[in-house]
Amino acid sequence: MSDTTPEGWAEQGRPPALFRRFAFACYADTRAFLERVAAVQEELGLAPQNISFGTTYVNVTIAAADGALGEPERTLAQRIAAAAEGIAA
């Protein structure tokens, strides 16, 4: 794992993508987190490759369009992790 992987995220696959699972106590918290993530996306103008969620979890995968994870992707990962603070289980 490269030393620049944001804390809490795992680097997976080739080309590498950042992956993290967030767990929540209830669906309302999951929705609140998804709303915050949407706001971060709008602000940064960058979206995760995939967001997969059920009632009490959200899996986020961030990949770089050109295959090389860089500062924008790491910033997106850090801002999404920050969005979970206070609501994650």
Place this chain on the structure above:
Amino acid sequence: MSDTTPEGWAEQGRPPALFRRFAFACYADTRAFLERVAAVQEELGLAPQNISFGTTYVNVTIAAADGALGEPERTLAQRIAAAAEGIAA
């Protein structure tokens, strides 16, 4: 495939789940659809097992808690499909 599979959905897996992929022209349309799906969930008090989305697609998987797809799951599928009308690509 059982004859009660809602139109446009595929029955997959054991226990069977309903699966459908929705494609959108842009992220704004994807968000609009996700908002509508959230409203349908609230109204019916029933949530898909998983929603997986990127900027221009949403994959929806509906499974029954007890493993047997029934009327509530089919209604959720039909209401989600209706929510895509007018915005799906």
